[in-house]
Amino acid sequence: MAWKLTPLLLLVAWVAATSSARDRTDLLNVCMDAKYHKTKPGPEDKLHGQCSPWRKNACCSVNTSQELHKDISRLYNFNWDHCGKMEPDCKRHFIQDNCLYECSPNVGPWIKQVNQRWRKERFLDVPLCKEDCQSWWEACRTSYTCKTNWHRGWDWTSGVNKCPVGTTCHTFEFYFPTPADLCERLWSHSYKASNYSRGSGRCIQMWFDPAQGNPNEEVARFYAKAMSGVEE
Numbered sequence: 001m002a003w004k005l006t007p008l009l010l011l012v013a014w015v016a017a018t019s020s021a022r023d024r025t026d027l028l029n030v031c032m033d034a035k036y037h038k039t040k041p042g043p044e045d046k047l048h049g050q051c052s053p054w055r056k057n058a059c060c061s062v063n064t065s066q067e068l069h070k071d072i073s074r075l076y077n078f079n080w081d082h083c084g085k086m087e088p089d090c091k092r093h094f095i096q097d098n099c100l101y102e103c104s105p106n107v108g109p110w111i112k113q114v115n116q117r118w119r120k121e122r123f124l125d126v127p128l129c130k131e132d133c134q135s136w137w138e139a140c141r142t143s144y145t146c147k148t149n150w151h152r153g154w155d156w157t158s159g160v161n162k163c164p165v166g167t168t169c170h171t172f173e174f175y176f177p178t179p180a181d182l183c184e185r186l187w188s189h190s191y192k193a194s195n196y197s198r199g200s201g202r203c204i205q206m207w208f209d210p211a212q213g214n215p216n217e218e219v220a221r222f223y224a225k226a227m228s229g230v231e232e
Contacts, residue, residue: 027108027224031059034119036075041105050092051099053210060103068098072160079160083144083169090140090172096206097136101190106204106216109223127194127219128183129203136206137179140172148175151188 031037037059044058044065051058051065060068067073071080080086080094101123110123146163147153154161163169176182180193194203201218208215 032121054103090143093136106220125192128191132206133183
C-alpha cells in the first residue's frame with residue numbers, strides 16, 4: 001500500500017520546497033497586498049455577478065467586482081478583445097479568473113513578495129483543479145490572442161493594451177497547445193495545472209457553489225499545514 005502514498009508525499013515535499021516567507025498563522029484567511037485588494041477579508045453582500053460566490057468572505061469590494069465584468073475595466077485598462085471579439089464563454093472564464101484573483105482569501109500559501117509598482121504581493125503556482133484548467137482552455141481555444149504571457153510586453157501607448165509590433169493574432173490553441181500551457185504561462189505561473197480533481201481538497205477551484213460552502217478553505221488549510229510541517 002505504500003506506493004499509493006507516493007503522490008501525496010511528493011505533493012507535500014513540493015509544497016514545503018515552494019513555501020513562502022510568511023508565518024503559518026498568516027497563510028489562512030488573508031488578502032494580498034495588491035492594487036485593489038482590501039486589507040482584510042470580510043463580508044461583501046452585494047458582490048457582482050461571477051464574483052458573488054465570495055460574498056460571505058471576500059478580499060474585493062463591490063466596485064471592484066463590478067469593474068471586473070466590463071470589456072475594458074478601469075482597474076487595469078485591459079482589453080480582452082485585442083485580437084477581435086473574444087468568445088463569450090472564454091470571457092466568462094477570464095472574469096472568473098479575475099474574481100478569484102481579486103476576491104479569494106484562500107491563496108495565502110502561495111503568496112509571494114514582488115517588487116512591482118502596482119502591487120507588493122502576488123500568488124505563484126496556485127494548484128488549479130484540472131477540470132477548471134481544462135474547461136478554461138476548451139472555452140478559449142478558438143478565440144484569438146497574440147501573446148503567451150499577458151503580464152508583460154504589451155503596447156500601452158494608447159492607454160489600453162494592444163498587440164506589440166511583430167506579433168500576430170492566432171487562436172489560443174496556437175499559443176497554448178495544452179490546458180497546462182494556458183493556465184501556467186498566461187499569468188507568469190500564477191497557476192500550476194494540478195492533476196487533482198475538484199472536491200479532492202488538494203486543488204483550488206475557480207468555480208464553486210457558495211450554497212455548498214467554499215471548498216478552497218479546506219485546500220488552503222491543507223497546504224498551510226504541509227508548509228508548517230504540522231501533521232494531522
